[in-house]
Amino acid sequence: MKIQLTVFIFLIGITSASSQNQLQQADDLFALGNYSKAIENYKAIDNLETVYDKIAKAYIAIGNYGEGIAYYKKAIVANPEDDLLQYDYAKLLIRTKKYGAAKQLLHNLIVEDSLNPNFHYEMGLVLEKQKDTLALEAFKKVYTLDKTHQKAIFKVAKQHIIKRNFKEAHRLVDEGLGFYADNVELISLKAQAYYFQEYYTHAVVWFKKLIELGETSEFIHEKLSLSYAQNSDYEDAIYHRKEALKFNSFDANAIFVIGSYYERLSDFEKAESYYRNALEIKDVSLANEYQRLGIVLNRQKKYDEAIKAFQASIIEDPTDIMTEFYLIRTKDEYYADTDTKIMLYEKFKEKHKGGPLSAVADRRLQELKQEKFLEKN
Template identity: 45%
Template sequence: MIKYIILFILLITLYKAEAQSSALELGNDLYAKGYYSKSIEAYQDHTNKADVYDKIAKAYIALGNYDKALLNYEYSVKANPDNTLFKFEYAKLLNKIKQYKAASDVFYTLVVTDSLNPNYHYELGLVLEKLKDSTTQDRFLKAFRLDSTHQKAIFRIAKHHLIKRHHKTVDDFIDIGLKSYANNKELISLKAQNFYWKEDYHKSIKWFEKLVELDERTLFVYEKLREIYIKVYNFEKAIEYGVLALNLDPKSPENMFALGQAYEQQALLYNNEDDYKNAEKYMKAAIEILDRPLDGEYLKLAGVYSSQKKYKEAIEVLQIAIKENPRNAFTYFRLVLLKEVYYEDVDAKIKAYEEFIKKFPKSRYLTFAQSKLSKLKEEKFLKIED
């Protein structure tokens, strides 16, 4: 009889163990296939919940239910107080849901437990960054010293020094990072920006073009290349990237206007009528959309018109610019100069200079305006004498 009882107990134990194993395997299989809700149901059939709390938490994260994920991680950490992996995942979730103070507390505990783990220091640094803690960079540097190939730590350190314009330090860290991962787009972008801020535009172009080669075809990259190519007087490439930027953001007035400026610069270089037309087209389109004072934009458009000897249109545009910002002496002075070229009547020219002198008696253009006015009056007097 005792034998039968022992056998029965063994069978029950084996059945329970098999049931638990089956629930765990089923849950894992469902999770791997993306059936997250069903995987949670399977895990909940597991009698020893301490073994599956972390798995349930991960499934809830996959579903986007962070409250239940957090709750299950809390259960997991309490049930497995020595499991640092569960604590690590728990702390990362706290960071994700912006509970930064709680996350930092857990990460500090992990750092004390294992001070040689670079990822603990790095993740703590991310949280401290959100808390605007002054020791943030110390954590990233510690992660780097523990693992000199830690790409994410290198990026954070280099970015910090780029903001501070510590160009040499930026280059040093990025070069270390690129030795172990030559195609790290984030580091390549920082390197390109570092050369940009050093005004080493040709090297900056090289690294931004490297990003394009790596299919980092973003608006930021296109805008920077357009801007830098203008600075090195390669207007053809500036236009190429200006078009690409506008294709990515077709309603951006800033990109429209910048493309117009690229065409204007090329038009001035080659005196090409089509380039002037494109400059007009994109500048006018941008001005129609921009919702702010536009005197600067109108001033540039007037320059495009005057370069083509379209003085009437240039004058009209400058008059609009003055309405946008009546205190801009330079715009008013440009208008006076254009009137002198466009008007045939000497009295009209004289009146334009007199109005400018009266309106801007302290302008830096005053001496020039007074000299021109004097010459025009002399010209008028000589005509009367004749």
């Protein structure tokens, strides 16, 4: 009898050791990223209910969220008191857009432990997805419970920026950066806050910090470019707008803006090139673009081409008096015959009696008539 009992205990020991080895092997496979093989090994373990959560995580790792959810449900049934399981399951429900179920689960967790900031944070994410205004209150609760919570600080500070409460936004961001100076999300908020406040010099400093940290995007370079332009630093503005173009090379508006910066630098040849490029890409009303092209052509004394550009602008928008006047001024520069010039201004005055440019046209008309008088004498 003693021999039989000893053998039985020995066999149990072997089985237990074998099971432990299999679990260790499955865990090692999971740690190495061999998730499908890990699932096979987990499923071969005798006490399957002890590894339901691990199987769920392995399925999630390979993108099979359906099986992940199924095994989390089994894990919770097997371990109904395990709050960590329920918390992980709630995050998976959020990830798979099952917001109603996630909300109920998080509510239960908060009832059990109202001082856990991450329960409130995940609840805030659910409410945010459901466009519930109580989301902000959830994020504020997180901040109250944990002043170092970077994600909550970001959510609350972002809302202050939206509401243009910049002083409070800066305070929160500075507090967050005090705990983690390289938080790119908070640095981005800082840069945007200064930009919206029209403190462009400060905005430049913070947008450049993002680039120094390896962050690069169309948004960052565009806002940097606009900030430099507001300070009349057009060369830097051009550089960053070109960097932004690398993300969207057919952005006609960006190309046009670069042209305007070259125009400010009096580099009319490059301005012309960018304006023409923008015109080739755009498929909407081009009145403004043709007008600006006409202006830079005029500045280069390319009067014949400028006239064609202004005429194209008028075709796009026949109501633009300014373009019409630019056209007459260019013809004034281009044509030699004084009588023709006088006729152009007289027609303009007749067409736009009492208009905002009538006085300007009248002054030039008087000058031309005096020139004609002097020519005869």
